[in-house]
Amino acid sequence: MKVLGIIPCFNEEENIEALIIINDYSTDLTSVICEKNNANVINLPCNLGIGGAVQTGYIYAKKNNYDIAIQIDGDGQHNPAYIKNLIEPIVKDGFDFVIGSRFIEKEGFQSSITRRIGIVYFSGLLKLLAKRNVSDPTSGFRACNKKVIDFFANNYPTDYPEPESIMALSRNGYRIAEIPVQMRERSGGTSSIKSLKSIYYMIKVTLAIIIDFTRKHQVT
Numbered sequence: 001m002k003v004l005g006i007i008p009c010f011n012e013e014e015n016i017e018a019l020i021i022i023n024d025y026s027t028d029l030t031s032v033i034c035e036k037n038n039a040n041v042i043n044l045p046c047n048l049g050i051g052g053a054v055q056t057g058y059i060y061a062k063k064n065n066y067d068i069a070i071q072i073d074g075d076g077q078h079n080p081a082y083i084k085n086l087i088e089p090i091v092k093d094g095f096d097f098v099i100g101s102r103f104i105e106k107e108g109f110q111s112s113i114t115r116r117i118g119i120v121y122f123s124g125l126l127k128l129l130a131k132r133n134v135s136d137p138t139s140g141f142r143a144c145n146k147k148v149i150d151f152f153a154n155n156y157p158t159d160y161p162e163p164e165s166i167m168a169l170s171r172n173g174y175r176i177a178e179i180p181v182q183m184r185e186r187s188g189g190t191s192s193i194k195s196l197k198s199i200y201y202m203i204k205v206t207l208a209i210i211i212d213f214t215r216k217h218q219v220t
Contacts, residue, residue, distance in 0.1 A: 003069075005072055005083075007071075009026060010074070058149055068145060071141065071143070072140075078181075086141070101139060122138065126167060138163060139162060160204065164209055
């Protein structure tokens with residue numbers, strides 16, 4: 001079984017060495033650190049944003065015939081020790097997509113108050129439209145099988161893709177599961193979602209989810 005870890009990074013020089021990748025045109029030392037540690041890096045020629053960077057990983061996974069792909073954020077919040085737990089429901093139980101949720105057992109870093117409000121909101125929106133109970137819809141700690149790799153290689157949201165991709169998978173009938181994980185607080189760098197950008201995030205993702213809800217089933 002071939003398993004690929006997809007780690008999108010933008011200016012994560014303070015965090016990336018601990019994870020050792022898709023370098024989304026970072027202007028810091030992210031690329032240098034990855035090369036020093038002999039990590040496989042795809043250096044993008046311009047900044048595509050989180051969606052474009054992650055989709056690049058899925059395109060790579062599809063072209064190289066990987067069976068499972070795992071997303072791990074480049075900020076160091078995701079503990080690679082849980083990778084086996086993410087893969088297990090795919091291998092043993094036939095799920096297509098598995099999300100690592102910090103809110104099932106409510107242990108470890110629980111995110112900021114502002115982000116938790118957004119998480120509760122998107123959980124409710126997905127429950128209403130997708131009839132899907134997802135406790136941590138903004139989690140970037142996820143694993144998927146070959147069918148979803150193929151789907152994401154051709155169809156992946158751009159700006160803030162986690163809740164949108166759950167809606168797309170639900171609409172197309174993929175089996176989704178959540179498992180409990182513990183996350184860590186970012187040790188360095190800054191989050192891309194803050195202040196007024198949070199308002200834009202909420203509005204943009206809400207509209208994207210509603211638009212996706214109106215689409216027909218998509219054949220991959």
